[in-house]
Amino acid sequence: MRVLVIDDDARLVALLQRGLRAEGYAVDAAHDGLEGIERAAAEAYDVIILDVMMPRMNGYQVCAHLRSTGDRTPILMLSAKDGDYDQAEGLETGADDYLIKPFSFVVLGARLLALLRRSRPEVRAVQHLGDLEIDRAARRCRRAGTEVPLTGREFAVLACLAERPDTAVHKTAVLDAVWDSADRRGANLVEVYVSALRRKIDRPFGRASIETVAGGSYRLRSDGA
Structure with missing residues (x-):
């Protein structure tokens, strides 16, 4: 935001x-x-x-x-x-x-x-993507009922992808949505945070919900799988 x-x-x-x-x-x-x-x-x-x-x-x-x-x-x-x-x-x-x-x-x-x-009434305060729960009001994330601690920036990247589930979101769109103009250091910054999210919300639970899409985009699966 x-x-x-x-x-x-x-x-x-x-x-x-x-x-x-x-x-x-x-x-x-x-x-x-x-x-x-x-x-x-x-x-x-x-x-x-x-x-x-x-x-x-x-x-x-x-x-x-x-x-x-x-x-x-x-x-x-x-x-x-x-x-x-x-x-x-x-x-x-x-x-x-x-x-x-x-x-x-x-x-x-x-x-x-x-x-x-x-x-932005179209974006629900609490969103469920399979067993992945994103609570925007509380800025919290849960997977399979387990709370997953995220930094503020990690949550912002996840929320950005979750606004358009099953849709390829380009790195530059994430960069524009999450980082201000004085704090942008290139699209590789997005890669760092996506990797951190995968380590927290996917791998410990045997999931692969954040997919890499050719052309520099990421897609968050609506089934959370």
């Missing part, structure tokens, strides 16, 4: 990037409103985290502009302004949720998952 953070607080941006990347999100950042608009127009994101108080353009203006151009990416607005009218203004300009600073990372993560579920 790709996230764009638009915030002029460099310290907060660094904390969000570190925490979200640990959870398997790909995170890009813009440090003022105009840069945020440019980023959002140039790349496709699954969700935008948008601060209210910024130079050049504030968050309300950025949100209104994005909606006026037809951008329907879910927006989570952040602000230290906790008044009812402040929150109402954020929602009225097109934000999907409003989170008051300071906030816990646990709450932020839950809000992001809720936004993603609402914006």
Whole structure:
């Protein structure tokens, strides 16, 4: 999942990037409103985290502009302004949720998952592929009833493949979905994580659910076999 953070607080941006990347999100950042608009127009994101108080353009203006151009990416607005009218203004300009600073990372993560579920209803929160269970809400994986510990990035790669079971997904598509633009080091990065997934969810259980497809793609079998 790709996230764009638009915030002029460099310290907060660094904390969000570190925490979200640990959870398997790909995170890009813009440090003022105009840069945020440019980023959002140039790349496709699954969700935008948008601060209210910024130079050049504030968050309300950025949100209104994005909606006026037809951008329907879910927006989570952040602000230290906790008044009812402040929150109402954020929602009225097109934000999907409003989170008051300071906030816990646990709450932020839950809000992001809720936004993603609402914006992508076709992807079930808990998906079963044979005896392989992928729980997106809890970001957990089980095989034959046994929980398989995965890192945030490993889970993100698995979830990306699981969105299109029995379909060849090219390495570059996985790279775009899981890694942010500042952290991509080539398609071999995907190979490393697919190998790790096979060691965890396939080999110990005598399965071969992740298939290599000619041309640089991978396919996750819907039967989990």
